[in-house]
Amino acid sequence: xxxxxxxxxxxxxxCEELLGEVERHLMALDEGSGDAQTVNATxxxxxxxxxxxxxxxxxxxxxxxxxxxxxxxxxxSNEIPVTPDRVKVLLRAGDVLTDLIRSLQSGTELPQDRxxxxxxxxxxxxxxxxxxxxxxxxxxxxxxxxxxxxxxxxVPVAAAPPAAAPAEPVPVSRRYRIVFAPRADMFKRxxxxxxxxxxxxxxxxxTVEIDQSAVPALDDIDPEAAYLRWTIELETPAAIDVxxxxxxxxxxxxDLEIVDLSPPEPAAPEEPAQEAxxxxxxxxxxxxAEPPVETAAAPVAEEAAAAAEAATPTAAKNVQxxxxxxxxxxxxxxxxxxxxxxxxxxxxxxxxxxxxSQAMLTEHLGALSTEKxxxxxxxxxxxxxxxxxxxxxxxAMRAQPVKSVFQRMxxxxxxxxxxxxxxxxxxxxxxxxxxxxxxxxxLYDPLVHMMRNSVDHGVEPPEERVATGKxxxxxxxxxxxxxxxxxxxxxxxxxxGINRERVFQKAVSKGLIPADLSLTESQIDDLIFxxxxxxxxxxxxxxxxxxxxxxxxxxxxxxxxxxSIKSTPGQGSVFTLALPLTLAVLDGMNVRVGDEIYxxxxxxxxxxxxxTTKDVHSLAGGGDVLLIRGEYVPLVYVGRLxxxxxxxxxxxxxxxxxxxxxxxxKIGLVLDEIVGQQQVVIKSLESNYQALPxxxxxxxxxxxxxxxxxxxxxxxxxxxxAATQARATPPMSHAQQVQx
Amino acid sequence: xxxxxxxxxxxxxMRRLAASTxxxxxxxxxxxxxxxxxxxxxxxxxxxxxxxxxxxPVMDGLMMTERVRTNPQTSAMPVLMVTTESSPEMREKGRxxxxxxxxxxxxxxxxxxxxxxRICQ
Numbered sequence: 110x111x112x113x114x115x116x117x118x119x120x121x122x123x124c125e126e127l128l129g130e131v132e133r134h135l136m137a138l139d140e141g142s143g144d145a146q147t148v149n150a151t152x153x154x155x156x157x158x159x160x161x162x163x164x165x166x167x168x169x170x171x172x173x174x175x176x177x178x179x180x181x182x183x184x185x186s187n188e189i190p191v192t193p194d195r196v197k198v199l200l201r202a203g204d205v206l207t208d209l210i211r212s213l214q215s216g217t218e219l220p221q222d223r224x225x226x227x228x229x230x231x232x233x234x235x236x237x238x239x240x241x242x243x244x245x246x247x248x249x250x251x252x253x254x255x256x257x258x259x260x261x262x263x264v265p266v267a268a269a270p271p272a273a274a275p276a277e278p279v280p281v282s283r284r285y286r287i288v289f290a291p292r293a294d295m296f297k298r299x300x301x302x303x304x305x306x307x308x309x310x311x312x313x314x315x316t317v318e319i320d321q322s323a324v325p326a327l328d329d330i331d332p333e334a335a336y337l338r339w340t341i342e343l344e345t346p347a348a349i350d351v352x353x354x355x356x357x358x359x360x361x362x363x364d365l366e367i368v369d370l371s372p373p374e375p376a377a378p379e380e381p382a383q384e385a386x387x388x389x390x391x392x393x394x395x396x397x398a399e400p401p402v403e404t405a406a407a408p409v410a411e412e413a414a415a416a417a418e419a420a421t422p423t424a425a426k427n428v429q430x431x432x433x434x435x436x437x438x439x440x441x442x443x444x445x446x447x448x449x450x451x452x453x454x455x456x457x458x459x460x461x462x463x464x465x466s467q468a469m470l471t472e473h474l475g476a477l478s479t480e481k482x483x484x485x486x487x488x489x490x491x492x493x494x495x496x497x498x499x500x501x502x503x504x505a506m507r508a509q510p511v512k513s514v515f516q517r518m519x520x521x522x523x524x525x526x527x528x529x530x531x532x533x534x535x536x537x538x539x540x541x542x543x544x545x546x547x548x549x550x551x552l553y554d555p556l557v558h559m560m561r562n563s564v565d566h567g568v569e570p571p572e573e574r575v576a577t578g579k580x581x582x583x584x585x586x587x588x589x590x591x592x593x594x595x596x597x598x599x600x601x602x603x604x605x606g607i608n609r610e611r612v613f614q615k616a617v618s619k620g621l622i623p624a625d626l627s628l629t630e631s632q633i634d635d636l637i638f639x640x641x642x643x644x645x646x647x648x649x650x651x652x653x654x655x656x657x658x659x660x661x662x663x664x665x666x667x668x669x670x671x672x673s674i675k676s677t678p679g680q681g682s683v684f685t686l687a688l689p690l691t692l693a694v695l696d697g698m699n700v701r702v703g704d705e706i707y708x709x710x711x712x713x714x715x716x717x718x719x720x721t722t723k724d725v726h727s728l729a730g731g732g733d734v735l736l737i738r739g740e741y742v743p744l745v746y747v748g749r750l751x752x753x754x755x756x757x758x759x760x761x762x763x764x765x766x767x768x769x770x771x772x773x774x775k776i777g778l779v780l781d782e783i784v785g786q787q788q789v790v791i792k793s794l795e796s797n798y799q800a801l802p803x804x805x806x807x808x809x810x811x812x813x814x815x816x817x818x819x820x821x822x823x824x825x826x827x828x829x830x831a832a833t834q835a836r837a838t839p840p841m842s843h844a845q846q847v848q849x
Numbered sequence: 850x851x852x853x854x855x856x857x858x859x860x861x862x863m864r865r866l867a868a869s870t871x872x873x874x875x876x877x878x879x880x881x882x883x884x885x886x887x888x889x890x891x892x893x894x895x896x897x898x899x900x901x902x903x904x905x906p907v908m909d910g911l912m913m914t915e916r917v918r919t920n921p922q923t924s925a926m927p928v929l930m931v932t933t934e935s936s937p938e939m940r941e942k943g944r945x946x947x948x949x950x951x952x953x954x955x956x957x958x959x960x961x962x963x964x965x966x967r968i969c970q
Contacts, residue, residue, distance in 0.1 A: 123862045160933055164954065
């Protein structure tokens with residue numbers, strides 16, 4: 110049941126150990142084998158006993174241990190030298206301590222004077238006086254057990270029944286003006302003004318004004334200085350002391366002025382004030398068995414205890430206010446609510462529908478005469494703007510800070526560093542950057558792989574680093590930020606950079622590129638994204654888990670993102686991931702194939718061109734390639750692939766859109782024409798129909814027609830598979846299937 | 850999101866007491882038995898605030914707090930110091946070492962929670 114009872118038990122167990130230590134140390138001192146450390150250790154053991162006693166409200170023990178500890182404190186600072194006589198007294202004092210603790214544990218009453226004489230003796234010693242051993246009471250057997258109030262008293266600091274509240278006078282609302290200007294020291298101690306202002310907000314109604322006139326021009330800003338001043342008007346039933354208490358930790362590091370603006374209180378409430386503290390102290394005794402931590406009214410008891418201690422007439426205010434304090438703690442200022450993800454998903458989908466309907470409306474506008482329908486046109490244009498804002502806002506609701514992924518990296522880096530004998534410092538940046546939830550979910554695996562790579566392959570072993578004049582500890586940076594409507598995530602290390610010669614050799618030896626191919630430096634760097642390159646002799650048990658950079662790249666591309674690398678030999682590498690803000694919307698190019706419209710993701714497109722006859726070459730095994738700037742690119746006839754009648758079948762007479770299908774892989778899509786470019790809302794084929802090869806989803810166009818979104822890497826896979834198999838594969842006909 | 854608090858105290862009882870109080874208030878808690886262990890935890894794990902005892906073997910709370918402040922990676926870490934003495938002297942020592950806040954033992958559970966809330970969002 111009760112946590113506290115269990116903890117109390119644990120405390121007494123600990124006391125047994127500590128008592129053993131005290132005794133052991135004192136014996137050592139007695140035998141003359143102890144030193145300053147021994148005295149110090151004794152002090153610490155007593156200190157721990159006292160600390161716990163305080164937590165459980167064992168006041169007698171606190172008082173006794175305090176006197177004992179005070180003497181030892183003077184002994185460890187040599188103010189009172191350790192002499193055999195004094196040690197004898199200490200040993201006896203230890204016995205009394207043991208008796209006291211045991212009696213408290215068993216709940217038996219120990220006569221008050223049991224420790225009183227010894228306390229006096231210890232105090233005398235602490236004042237430099239002498240004590241004869243007779244003065245200390247001889248160890249007497251513990252008296253017969255009898256029930257005691259000691260145990261319940263253990264909890265006066267802990268809990269009070271809510272019932273205590275109604276007994277208090279009805280609080281009157283008061284107004285305070287608080288002028289609060291943090292000084293730089295406050296930040297140095299990691300004090301956060303915002304938290305304090307928020308806490309004030311928890312006390313009542315606040316109006317916060319910020320004075321930023323002292324903020325200098327950007328160039329002159331000292332990031333460690335303090336420039337802001339807040340003026341807060343607070344309406345609260347709380348007493349001024351409670352308001353002041355909010356600034357308890359900051360008061361020495363800020364300019365603070367708290368003025369009570371409310372009219373003076375009538376004297377009447379002073380009357381019950383006298384009773385309140387006493388009552389509040391009594392209350393907890395009755396419910397001592399209650400677990401304190403879960404009791405909402407705990408603050409009442411806390412302040413009540415404080416009030417009891419203070420025992421001044423104003424204490425009543427302290428009692429009355431915490432009830433409010435407690436209420437505030439139970440119902441914190443609501444700044445966010447939880448929404449079921451399904452509900453959010455529904456809203457996102459509905460907004461998607463609105464975007465589509467809106468696009469349909471807009472499409473019809475062109476047919477209307479401005480004269481007759483001017484109002485309608487204007488209205489729809491406005492609607493279009495609002496729709497766009499609505500869409501952005503809804504997308505923002507699904508956005509989450511990348512922190513959830515970033516914060517899993519320090520452990521990973523530590524583990525990899527430990528396993529590879531590297532010394533690595535991880536620096537995280539921009540953890541608050543927000544990305545669509547779905548993107549975040551898919552970001553983890555690629556990121557893990559790249560971080561592993563940076564530590565394992567990027568950062569050199571400490572000896573090697575030192576030898577090249579670098580600090581032994583390598584630095585890996587992981588940062589996130591927004592740029593141009595996309596999210597940029599950078600993983601950089603200050604390691605050795607990519608060994609281009611080795612990468613090139615390996616690509617050649619694996620038959621991935623011809624040996625005589627001449628490549629630029631960045632093209633060589635890009636080779637690490639080739640499938641099959643990042644395994645083999647690079648394998649260590651860290652990075653070589655069968656996942657290569659090629660998988661990283663295709664994962665990122667599946668999300669509509671791109672990976673790029675910049676490496677400087679000897680200075681390190683930077684991997685940059687550019688990700689879309691969301692997966693629900695896609696920038697696409699609408700293209701016509703026969704009578705069908707398809708959407709090509711803009712992220713895949715390199716360029717579009719109209720080839721001439723001499724650029725298109727037929728291969729002996731079937732299939733055409735396009736010669737472009739000395740490079741042969743396989744051509745895919747989209748019409749043929751999807752079985753669309755009267756689609757372009759001669760590349761030299763139609764349009765070719767060059768797309769990036771994978772790491773270093775380009776294909777040319779043969780189409781009839783480009784219709785336009787637009788942002789489309791992606792509809793899942795899986796959930797509405799079934800997954801289809803070569804297609805990543807569908808969307809609804811402005812005219813209400815369904816357009817399928819091409820999955821470029823998927824198409825590449827189909828074509829590559831088809832090329833190795835017989836050429837007799839029957840054409841697919843997705844378009845018909847979906848529209849059926 | 851749940852905030853993670855590091856509780857540093859050489860006494861298992863006090864540690865457990867603080868830990869169970871903070872857990873009941875919705876915090877995640879990591880424990881360390883002295884200042885050095887506390888610094889180790891800070892390096893190993895993401896921690897949002899520290900609650901530390903003063904008097905501990907190996908490394909005391911003052912020294913640990915100074916180290917926390919001088920390490921650029923942890924210099925902005927809120928540190929709540931738990932002192933036995935309510936003497937202004939002790940408090941001042943803590944302040945100089947860089948403590949963000951302080952509470953006096955014995956404390957009521959709610960006092961610990963409200964103090965932590967005051968230094969850590």
